[in-house]
Amino acid sequence: MPALNFKHLRYFWMVAKAGSIAKASEQLHLTPQSVSGQITAFEARIGVDLFKRVGRRLELTEAGRRVLHYAEEIFALGDELVEALNDPSSPQVEPLRVGIADSVPKQVAYRLVAPALQLDTPTRLVCREGRLAALLAELSIHRLDMVIADRPLPGNLNVRAYTHSLGESALVVLGHPSLHQGEDGFPQLLDEAPFLLPGEDVNVRASLLRWFESKRVRPRIVGEFDDSALMTAFGRAGAGYFAVPEAVAQDVTEQTGAQIVGRVPEIAEQLYAITAERRSTHPAIVAISAAAAASGFTLAGQDGQD
Structure with a gap:
């Protein structure tokens, strides 16, 4: 792999940030043909396509997105270096x-x-x-x-x-007030009730499913979520009951209006x-x-x- 040409990298970064060669050319005070030629040379040098044309627009390829991620960090570090040299007395910021x-x-x-x-x-x-x-x-x-x-x-x-x-923190189950019907206590109120289940990548998912079986309740799984924030948003809207660590339950109730309906001490959300x-x-x-x-x-x- 040949050495990286940082001039090419900056031109690529400018085009990616501007969204088009024309806009980047204006910022660089160069002709679009010159910038386009530099991008072509950069792609040939590293052996991958960085952009794909969709209609009249340029979109980053998967490789382009990876290169942009590195370019952001490289030029951010460069800006930090310039600031540090211009102000030697300023404290060093540790990332x-x-x-x-x-x-x-x-x-x-x-x-x-x-x-x-x-x-x-x-x-x-x-x-x-x-x-x-x-x-x-x-x-x-x-x-x-x-x-x-x-x-x-x-x-x-x-x-x-x-x-x-x-x-670790025990789990609690929350639900919007609109979900509470009948006089069943916890956990029986979850039987056939809508439930928002953590996704397969979430460690407590398997334990939660086993806990349902041990309590002989069969919630109606209406959604599965790897992203806890998205699951909480659906819970706020009353789409179903959902489980969160007890340590943050008060925060979640204040943010969503959901109420704690029961505690699950047998299951702990663990952190590492x-x-x-x-x-x-x-x-x-x-x-x-x-x-x-x-x-x-x-x-x-x-x-x-x-």
Whole structure:
């Protein structure tokens, strides 16, 4: 692979951000033909197509989106370098790159990560959300400092990392007042009632289904959600009952108008921090670990697991 031409990369970045070669040309004070030629040369150099034409518009290819992601970080770092050189007295901002598995409830993620912005040491927080396997791949090449997940490091992944338990919280079931009918108590009121089930990537899903069987209730599953925020939005609209960690239940009730209809102490939402180091000394990561206990998550297990 030939060395990267950063002039080509900047032209590509400008076209991707502007949305067209014509707009990018105006910003670069170049002719559209010149910019188009630079993009063509860049594609030939790296061996992939970065744009595809859809009608009169240019859209990024999958490879183009990946290159844009790297370009954003490269030029952001360049801007930071210029600022630091222009103002040597300014404090150095240390980045904290956190991956958050999309199975982790958003209220939980916010409670854990927010304290990193309140440290005496300036911190620039970079959050990435996605599936756990993809985030762990980013961690393995040091593009992330830590990953917050609802399960420990899977044993079938060839990733050198360590699992640190952040704690656990029992589940509670919530529902919009419009759902409550009859005089059945909990959990019988869930029988044949609409229910919003966590998706297959969410660790508590299997336990929740087994719990339904043990209680001999058969909710009517009306939706499955990998994204907890989307599930909560449907719950706010009264589409069905849904489960959240007890530690954030009050926040969810205030935001959605849903009410707690019952507690499920047999099932716990577990939280883990996965890092490339056995013992992390990064002050922001230490703050996140402390925030878990302050957020109502009871410490469970020992950390430092391979």
